Amino acid sequence: MQKIDVLVIGAGPAGTVAASYLRKQGYEVTILEKEKFPRFQIGESLLPCCMEHLTESGLREAIEAKHFQKKTGAAFMRGEKRCEFLFEEQFTNGWSYTWQVKRADFDLALAEATRAKGVSVNFECEVLSVDANRERQITEYRDAEGKIHQIESRFIIDSSGYGRVLPRLFDLSKPSSFTPRGAVFAHLEDNRRTETTSNNIFVHSFDNNRSWIWAIPFSDGSTSVGIVGDREKIEDMAANNGEKYKEFIRNFEDLNGRFEHSELKFEPRNILGYSVGVKTMFGDGFVLSGNSTEFLDPIFSSGVTFATASGLLSAKMTHKHLQGENVNWKTEYEDVVQNGINVFRSYVTGWYSGDFQSIVFAKHIDLEIKNQICSVLAGYVWDTTNPFVKKHDTILPTLAKVIKMKEAQEDQE
Template sequence: MNAAVEDPVAALPSVERTEILVIGAGPAGSVAAAMLCKRGRQVLMIERQQFPRFSIGESLLPQSMEYIEAAGLLQDVVEAGFQHKNGAAFVHGTATTAFDFRDKFSPGWGTTYQVQRADFDNVLARGAERMGTTLRFGDEVLAVRPGEQPSVDVRRPDGSEYRIEADFILDASGFARLLPRLLELESPSNFPVRGAIFCHVRDHIPMGAGFDRNKILITTHPEHIDVWYWTIPFSNGCCSLGVVAEPAFFERYEGDNLQKLQAIVAEDPNLSRLMANAEWAVLPVRTITGYSANVRSLWGPGYALLGNAGEFLDPVFSSGVTIAFKSAQLASDCLARRYAGEQVDWEAEFSVPLRAGVKTFRRFVEAWYQGGFQKIIYHPHQQPEVRRMISSILAGYAWDTDNPYVDDPSGRRMRVLEELCSA
């Protein structure tokens, strides 16, 4: 009796076809999907995890609101009840300053929100679905084949597998960095390795304590200029509280991560005062190390990298979500021109403009850790117009080349300002 011969066609996974495949339903993926649906494109968005799920990056910048509005998701976000945000406050010992993002050089939004990302990301993903995106949770990409007709192999939650063929793939997988890993695109970041310990606390900060819940609070460690804390208030009476430092700094402290975080917070008098009545670890303490990332290229044959899948700098100025949204807007514009029959130069029309804003944020991040930017913001005699220019960049307007501190590719203007404030 002859053995049964397996039909090679029947052995192939089922194949599905879409115009645009978006991998990852975080902010970059959802905004890109919604923008493309508004333009009449067929979009399938798959997400490995189930929503809602925790993510870091909870303080938005006003520039983000422009992209949320353009994607048709503004009402979804406004009605979600997130904490209003109008600026950023800074403290280093007895030195304090605050920026109101409504008082800025660049035109555009001056307010935004501070969000629990589990809820925020779910709001955006469901909004993209409302706009026409086909949304699937629990689907994991196993392999990717770039090219003129790219495709991916996917595993469903039940373990079965299928293939998706697309005209184009947008990788919005965030810190999972799916395509950079699978296609060996990763490139070392030139930032020092840093880490963060963080959690949510029910803060019980009383009214009149000198804490503005409409602003993120960024505190420099009393003794270490390159160690800083974030305090991000939410609308439910909780705060996200974290500390960022190089790994060797955390090794000085004994105990588990909660004990380390509490000990480091106790070293700052103002934070100790604010957190005197706090209920700690409303959400579990988490850590992240070596988060800065880069890639050799932000695009390739049949794909582009969005947000953290391409590059992540540092959390100090909350630029991550804004960069993610900007990448979504640029990619959706490029794809709209492609479907209109135009030739698209992804390097010139996607990568170069995206990296220009990232470079602006990078100059500010580097100056922060070196201490020069801190001298600028705490200087007692600030010129109002220069302050508004800085406020614009802190508000996310890192692509406004009318701002002299954006249109400063060499960083000379920033260095001169640092020198003046150091004199």
């Protein structure tokens, strides 16, 4: 049986960042990936904070070389209202740009760069079962020819994303507290970009803050357009090859005809009930990273950044563990990842309650406040010097209430 130091399950952003970092420390690392790359994946708009993780794992240069669409900010809209954030105007001293990517290309580039560093990246290898203890783990997987193999490791990082391999095998998943929602999306030709829509993501809130649309432009002139809403609404929009989705994005008034005559690059896809939690993020001989931990909601494009952040931290902790040092997985890993998730949880809650919109679409938004919110939107949710991070659970409802009272008073005068 083949023996290695670290087995990584999944070659998405979490897995490749983790594997590349560990390879840099001199370990023998193998990735088992179920699919053949390139493969479609959703999650196309990155946050500047992920540049830190790509840099530290040594993967950023390979991605820079691909010339993906640069993303320098994000615009939120509701009817006539509009609020644009630019990452160069933010509270935290962080990256002012990142990218918008077709994940088929981005993930392939990550996997190739990871392989070039000496990681064994194996496509079409599906992990079937894992027998784990603190010292060694035996993993069984099936290759492209259907042959079953076993591999022995000293540690496992589960980065299997929506596959949730170890949460499934070890019964670690727990339901999310969020309303079950879904999304229907496609890539469209987009030759009507204007200065107002720009090359950055725009997010359009409608249905009294219950639904929203994303438009994520790519460097090849096409754009990803998705609608997110309550499960029933999305099931309805996705039915009959996305008939209602197509009609909606062509005719929805607030899109100003941007996609009225656009051709779809593929039939609309959909994903339902994606929010899920986890009872624990670690156990004897393994740690979970990326979407195998908790996924909240796509609204603030935080998924890939959480994947790279937790991928990197899980690798650092694995390194420490394999060096024979004592790792407190709860405080040094799970609590750190969970703190970041909890900040975004407050913002996701604020989005669907409308508090976030009350703040960003206020008649007047204080520049300092805007810059502090901008850093959260850039993914810097571990910067506790930012009051919009530190007081994340109370600051949005409190501020929204003050703004609403002030505006009601002004209207009366």
